[in-house]
Amino acid sequence: xxxxxxxxxxxxxxxxxxxxxxxxxxxxxxxxxxxxxxxxxxxxxxxxxxxxxxxxxxxxxxxxxxxxxxxxxxxxxxxxxxxxxxxxxxxxxxxxxxxxxxxxxxxxxxxxxxxxxxxxxxxxxxxxxxxxxxxxxxxxxxxxxxxxxxxxxxxxxxxxxxxxxxxxxxxxxxxxxxxxxxxxxxxxxxxxxxxxxxxxxxxxxxxxxxxxxxxxxxxxxxxxxxxxxxxxxxxxxxxxxxxxxxxxxxxxxxxxxxxxxxxxxxxxxxxxxxxxxxxxxxxxxxxxxxxxxxxxxxxxxxxxxxxxxxxxxxxxxxxxxxxxxxxxxxxxxxxxxxxxxxxxxxxxxxxxxxxxxxxxxxxx
Amino acid sequence: xxxxxxxxxxxxxxxxxxxxxxxxxxxxxxxxxxxxxxxxxxxxxxxxxxxxxxxxxxxxxxxxxxxxxxxxxxxxxxxxxxxxxxxxxxxxxxxxxxxxxxxxxxxxxxxxxxxxxxxxxxxxxxxxxxxxxxxxxxxxxxxxxxxxxxxxxxxxxxxxxxxxxxxxxxxxxxxxxxxxxxxxxxxxxxxxxxxxxxxxxxxxxxxxxxxxxxxxxxxxxxxxxxxxxxxxxxxxxxxxxxxxxxxxxxxxxxxxxxxxxxxxxxxxxxxxxxxxxxxxxxxxxxxxxxxxxxxxxxxxxxxxxxxxxxxxxxxxxxxxxxxxxxxxxxxxxxxxxxxxxxxxxxxxxxxxxxxxxxxxxxxxxxxxxxxxxxxxxxxxxxxxxxxxxxxxxxxxxxxxxxxxxxxxxxxxxxxxxxxxxxxxxxxxxxxxxxxxxxxxxxxxxxxxxxxxxxxxxxxxxxxxxxxxxxxxxxxxxxxxxxxxxxxxxxxxxxxxxxxxxxxxxxxxxxxxxxx
Numbered sequence: 001x002x003x004x005x006x007x008x009x010x011x012x013x014x015x016x017x018x019x020x021x022x023x024x025x026x027x028x029x030x031x032x033x034x035x036x037x038x039x040x041x042x043x044x045x046x047x048x049x050x051x052x053x054x055x056x057x058x059x060x061x062x063x064x065x066x067x068x069x070x071x072x073x074x075x076x077x078x079x080x081x082x083x084x085x086x087x088x089x090x091x092x093x094x095x096x097x098x099x100x101x102x103x104x105x106x107x108x109x110x111x112x113x114x115x116x117x118x119x120x121x122x123x124x125x126x127x128x129x130x131x132x133x134x135x136x137x138x139x140x141x142x143x144x145x146x147x148x149x150x151x152x153x154x155x156x157x158x159x160x161x162x163x164x165x166x167x168x169x170x171x172x173x174x175x176x177x178x179x180x181x182x183x184x185x186x187x188x189x190x191x192x193x194x195x196x197x198x199x200x201x202x203x204x205x206x207x208x209x210x211x212x213x214x215x216x217x218x219x220x221x222x223x224x225x226x227x228x229x230x231x232x233x234x235x236x237x238x239x240x241x242x243x244x245x246x247x248x249x250x251x252x253x254x255x256x257x258x259x260x261x262x263x264x265x266x267x268x269x270x271x272x273x274x275x276x277x278x279x280x281x282x283x284x285x286x287x288x289x290x291x292x293x294x295x296x297x298x299x300x301x302x303x304x305x306x307x308x309x310x311x312x313x314x315x316x317x318x319x320x321x322x323x324x325x326x327x328x329x330x331x332x333x334x335x336x337x338x339x340x341x342x343x344x345x346x347x348x349x350x351x352x353x354x355x356x357x358x359x360x361x362x363x364x
Numbered sequence: 365x366x367x368x369x370x371x372x373x374x375x376x377x378x379x380x381x382x383x384x385x386x387x388x389x390x391x392x393x394x395x396x397x398x399x400x401x402x403x404x405x406x407x408x409x410x411x412x413x414x415x416x417x418x419x420x421x422x423x424x425x426x427x428x429x430x431x432x433x434x435x436x437x438x439x440x441x442x443x444x445x446x447x448x449x450x451x452x453x454x455x456x457x458x459x460x461x462x463x464x465x466x467x468x469x470x471x472x473x474x475x476x477x478x479x480x481x482x483x484x485x486x487x488x489x490x491x492x493x494x495x496x497x498x499x500x501x502x503x504x505x506x507x508x509x510x511x512x513x514x515x516x517x518x519x520x521x522x523x524x525x526x527x528x529x530x531x532x533x534x535x536x537x538x539x540x541x542x543x544x545x546x547x548x549x550x551x552x553x554x555x556x557x558x559x560x561x562x563x564x565x566x567x568x569x570x571x572x573x574x575x576x577x578x579x580x581x582x583x584x585x586x587x588x589x590x591x592x593x594x595x596x597x598x599x600x601x602x603x604x605x606x607x608x609x610x611x612x613x614x615x616x617x618x619x620x621x622x623x624x625x626x627x628x629x630x631x632x633x634x635x636x637x638x639x640x641x642x643x644x645x646x647x648x649x650x651x652x653x654x655x656x657x658x659x660x661x662x663x664x665x666x667x668x669x670x671x672x673x674x675x676x677x678x679x680x681x682x683x684x685x686x687x688x689x690x691x692x693x694x695x696x697x698x699x700x701x702x703x704x705x706x707x708x709x710x711x712x713x714x715x716x717x718x719x720x721x722x723x724x725x726x727x728x729x730x731x732x733x734x735x736x737x738x739x740x741x742x743x744x745x746x747x748x749x750x751x752x753x754x755x756x757x758x759x760x761x762x763x764x765x766x767x768x769x770x771x772x773x774x775x776x777x778x779x780x781x782x783x784x785x786x787x788x789x790x791x792x793x794x795x796x797x798x799x800x801x802x803x804x805x806x807x808x809x810x811x812x813x814x815x816x817x818x819x820x821x822x823x824x825x826x827x828x829x830x831x832x833x834x835x836x837x838x839x840x841x842x843x844x845x846x847x848x849x850x851x852x853x854x855x856x857x858x859x860x861x862x863x864x865x866x867x868x869x870x871x872x873x874x875x876x877x878x879x
Binding site: 221222223224225226227228230231234235237238240241242243244245353354357360 | 385386674675676698699700701702703709711713716717718719720721722723727731732734735740743744745747
């Protein structure tokens with residue numbers, strides 16, 4: 001029984017959830033003796049009012065778009081891929097390898113190579129849990145979580161023992177060759193008179209993320225494969241009836257998911273750090289879950305949610321910089337947003353449903 | 365509602381209304397049931413029968429209206445209160461603990477004190493008494509899961525009687541029974557009535573209403589359209605009251621003219637995931653232009669037979685279609701491969717197999733055929749073309765509302781089935797397999813669905829029909845095969861057999877035994 005109109009489901013509920021999260025966060029800020037309105041203004045100013053702020057917001061958003069899409073596509077096959085973190089870590093290794101060991105003539109070709117490598121490495125890391133789920137029935141949530149830890153340990157080992165330049169103390173690879181450095185927004189949009197995005201890490205990968213949104217949308221709603229993935233996700237028994245192979249669908253959906261999660265490492269590794277460092281993923285794989293949840297597993301929703309979380313990340317950093325609000329509290333605010341938009345969905349949905357039902361009865 | 369009757373009605377509902385969100389499940393319903401009678405409630409799916417009985421049993425609270433039991437206004441906030449007022453309910457799906465004994469199940473929830481033994485001893489004595497009084501014989505020490513379905517149902521009735529029920533509500537009690545088990549059930553109900561108990565029988569089977577009830581209420585779309593004395597009505601009239609228009613109850617068809625064999629099955633065996641042999645080597649032939657019906661109580665291998673032929677599970681043996689052998693295991697044996705050789709399959713479980721309930725009707729209109737060149741170009745799917753086709757298809761099969769953008773779940777059972785039938789029939793298959801064509805389908809749609817099946821037969825197609833409704837098999841099929849415990853017990857010409865003979869075969873009694 002569907003009682004909510006579509007627009008209310010995709011627009012109203014997230015907005016109300018967001019508002020509630022904002023209110024509760026304001027109370028928390030108030031409780032530690034800061035002015036919530038001033039804090040909010042600071043967040044907006046620091047992340048949306050200056051081009052450099054935007055440069056950070058979009059940089060974070062790029063990561064979240066990729067990981068959000070990864071969670072979304074897996075979720076269409078009713079697979080809960082919470083291994084985006086590990087898939088991105090391993091993909092970072094792939095990006096580093098092709099950047100360090102292949103002499104690229106130009107960044108654009110290097111970007112293509114890095115995309116292939118990141119996709120392949122991410123997909124590879126998703127393949128093992130996918131295979132285990134398909135063939136042995138090992139639960140994908142458990143295996144992908146464990147693979148996050150394995151990936152982190154693997155990266156640690158590779159950085160310390162293999163990629164670290166001799167003599168360096170830092171567990172990181174050497175810098176990538178200049179030819180692989182991606183153009184930043186600063187380089188792309190600044191003119192001599194008006195410097196834009198100064199010092200911000202946003203780079204050309206953002207457009208790759210936008211392209212990924214379009215491609216994922218096409219895949220899910222315009223292709224046979226997307227139709228099969230969605231069918232399988234909705235009903236495994238019906239998929240079996242239609243001759244859709246469950247094992248194959250699980251593996252393919254997870255490969256695509258892993259590849260998408262992997263692509264975020266281009267942004268952090270090739271775009272920002274320009275070398276492989278230990279903590280480049282920084283929880284973006286997990287934020288992707290909240291992004292997909294809030295974006296209703298639709299690429300456009302994922303884009304919007306990723307922008308929101310980019311804003312929260314950058315605004316949070318500004319808060320930590322300029323106020324006495326501790327860094328931990330900013331994580332609390334982010335967590336409140338996740339909780340309200342994701343976990344507490346029904347808290348908003350149910351009263352709204354009865355409200356709409358009442359209005360409808362009033363009309364007839 | 366004879367005024368001269370001095371006894372107050374056992375059940376009287378006055379102006380009961382209940383809404384679920386925007387859906388009005390019960391609208392101002394009033395009935396009165398005389399004590400010591402069998403009162404039938406008949407209506408299509410979603411007419412509000414179960415809601416009404418759930419209100420009476422305390423599962424739902426009515427928005428408006430009053431319940432009177434034996435002449436006193438009674439408040440029934442929960443099932444405990446219902447039991448206390450002497451109401452017992454036998455659900456369609458039994459509420460028994462499978463690995464408990466009969467006695468334990470009967471005592472469960474009605475124990476006296478903290479110790480179990482005295483309760484069990486008391487129950488044993490009571491049970492013997494009940495068994496004698498109503499001929500309800502069940503071994504009190506048998507483990508429930510080892511009992512036949514008919515006996516499990518008796519345990520449910522005994523449970524109610526043990527709790528001093530004077531009023532017994534039975535929800536679709538014969539859905540899972542063989543014909544002879546159903547006969548026994550009605551003998552028991554008859555006996556209970558003669559002992560003064562009041563029985564409310566919810567069913568969609570007109571025959572049961574006509575044969576066993578004293579009065580009958582008809583429900584349609586949440587309203588009580590009529591309450592009549594059964595002796596003063598007839599099935600056609602009841603059907604008309606249920607649907608709101610005249611309905612043809614008999615299937616109108618000419619004798620079959622079977623042609624060459626289309627489907628040939630030899631020594632087919634099916635072993636399920638738990639290693640249990642479900643189909644134990646059966647032979648079956650379906651010819652062009654005939655409808656072969658497989659009768660049997662649910663769970664005797666019919667489902668597995670259809671699933672193997674439809675590519676949903678592996679099997680062993682030989683299956684030929686148009687003389688060409690089909691693989692029964694491996695990658696060439698899936699649903700897609702079966703569709704490629706022109707086998708269409710309307711599976712038994714519409715909700716879990718035939719349709720994706722959250723997909724719109726147009727997306728469901730090509731489900732399983734989504735690789736067809738008509739609807740794809742390269743890896744892409746031509747949504748607009750499918751939408752257009754679905755729209756026309758829904759028009760041809762009279763699907764209501766004819767809106768292909770609506771989700772499958774928002775259609776009624778009958779209209780969902782029409783979507784599935786349209787999809788499968790319009791592929792112009794050589795063999796159409798249909799499992800439970802009218803399960804959960806309203807009477808009005810049954811008529812249409814039967815006509816479509818017969819029309820396909822008349823085009824010279826082979827049709828394999830599986831149904832647990834004997835009436836449906838007898839009226840639709842040209843030839844009937846009866847399955848019991850994974851075997852085909854016998855084949856009969858549909859015109860030359862009857863429910864009694866098939867009923868014996870369904871219970872595993874072959875002609876030689878019966879003679």
